[in-house]
Amino acid sequence: MVPFRKMHGLGNDFVVLDARRTDLPISPARAASIADRRFGVGCDQFILLEPGTDGADVFMRIRNPDGSEAGACGNATRCIASLVAEETGAGRVVVRTIAGDLPVERLPGGPKGELWRADMGPARLGWQDVPLARAMDTLHLPLAAPGVADPAACSMGNPHATFFVPDLAALDLGAIGPALEHDALFPQRANIGFVQVLAPDHLRLAVWERGAGLTLACGSGACAALVNAARRGLTGRRATVTLPGGDLVIEWRGDGHVLMTGPVATAFTGSLDLQAYPS
Structure with missing residues (x-):
């Protein structure tokens, strides 16, 4: 049996498994099955924690309920930072994703006495960055x-x-x-x-x-x-x-x-x- 934690940020919910010390056989199909709200635990995103390296405290792998991999998830980033901070006592945590490193810090004043502020990195505004299928002004899409x-x-x-x-x-x-x-x-x-x-x-x-x-x-x-x-x-x-x-x-x-x-x-x-x- 493998322990998991069900977390959420404003109801955006996640099943979190920890593979930092033990390798877990999580395929896209298995992640999708666990994320299923009728036949699994149910969540908006499935999160697998992997070891952090080179300045990151943890690597967060994100899968959608259909098994596809997501590059970033702001609510999950805050949740995972809070877990790592609980373990280490640190007030600042760097969460690595396939889209880059996201620094997160604890702030006072939330419902339970604290909030979490994540630096989600720079907004990318070019059509290639989104990406879009062809060159165009990203401020006004023909859609x-x-x-x-x-x-x-x-x-x-x-x-x-x-x-x-x-x-x-x-x-x-x-x-x-x-x-x-x-x-x-x-x-x-x-x-x-x-x-x-x-x-x-x-x-x-x-x-x-x-x-x-x-x-x-x-x-x-x-x-x-x-x-x-x-x-x-x-x-x-x-x-x-x-x-x-x-x-x-x-x-x-x-x-x-x-x-x-x-x-x-x-x-x-x-x-x-x-x-x-x-x-």
Whole structure:
């Protein structure tokens, strides 16, 4: 039996397994089976911890519920940093992903006395960086679906397209999200954000996540939403982003890096028989 921890950031939930000291046979199919909400534990992303090297405290491998690998996950980054800090007593943790190193620090003031602020790295704004299928201005994409049009795009370690809408509640996100995720404009698919600007420092956001569907919170999507809103002149470079699961504070620094602040939580712990899941 292998121990696991179920964690979440604002309801964006993760099954976390630790392979830092013992190699675990986790294939994409096995990760997808564990992530299944009916036949497995259930989660938005499956997280495997691997040893950190060369200045990183831990390597975080991220798989979506369909088994595909994700480059970044802001809510998971905060969760994993809190685990490592619990082990080491450190107030700052570097989490490595396939998209790069993400420094995270503990701050006072969360629901349980602390928040976590992750440096999600620089927003990448070129069409090749997102990536898109062909050269174009990432501030205005030729893409539309019922009720939405003219998104902006950027990469936060994974591809994001952000639509700005007058009334988020009026959209059928479950109907339009899948087609937008798989549009030919996105050779690696994309996370699709839908944003209602409430004030120059307040956004409301829902995200159809690549490989996962609608989630209660998407940290990298919140970063992309603020960056794209600021690029459009709709907000400043710092805002509260309200998601279905709660609030994140996002800041796009002058050096291009995007900071994300929010809480973390452990829902429960347990153990898994890995052989009960397809290899």
